[in-house]
Amino acid sequence: MNKKLDALNNVGKKARLQTNEDERKPEKQYKTEKVVRGLNTELEKFYDEQISKDLYPNYTTFIRSAIYELAKKNGYK
């Protein structure tokens, strides 16, 4: 097993993308950024207030678009 771990340390040097360990995003805290969870009510409100139903006749299509907008509003990148 140690041999495999040693090998892993050498893997990835030829990969196209070399992650810069200093610049990678901070570790995400699961459940601390409630971006879109439980926002169905808010989604409907958002739908009524800001989005034309004519533009999104299909509710699923609307939800996808609205999630993106809500995520942006919540500072989620």
Added chain:
Amino acid sequence: MIITVTGVKGGIGKTTVAFNIACILKIYKIVELDCHDSISVILDMRESEDFTLYAPKTKAALIELIADFMGDENEHIIIDCGGYDSDVTQTAIGAADLVLTPTTETLKDLNGLRLFNDVLNVVSDDMGHDVKAFVFPYKNHHAKRRFDTLEAYTKQLNRVEYCHAPIATNEKVNESDLDGKAVSEMHPTSKPAKQFEELAKYIRATTGIL
């Protein structure tokens, strides 16, 4: 045991596969390597807090995390990679006991598969042993039964093996995502749910320990 869901092309369905398989196999530990936070978004929608999500920010942190799972038949984890060739992706491939890659039969995705095969060759060289990936059809039309193009193409590639466990996607899969659920949880009798179950059976049979 470590299962890595990967491929060097985006949009092939890695995250959906990783999450749905995790739910069926009851592997509630997921590593997110995709910088787009795809798994995180699905889990943020999930009511129950049964999953533990890991997002190691360095290759060293990834190795430290997966060291606990390597060689342990009772500890399982699923790694969801981003759709690009990176050092952490290659590390996740090298560490895996099983590598899964969904794909369509489109020209773009088949080309992505070819590039992915090159990556598998590099990882095999670095690891000093053969690293293979199981490739299965994904996002196909629900009525499609045969995948001759994909099957024939995989035979030309030395590091991938065709796995006949096709999964058709439809709105039920996307709707399930919105509730943070696997399609097998939300629409258990749907065709995609049954097909994910078939893929899970294949994984069980291949690994023998789940």
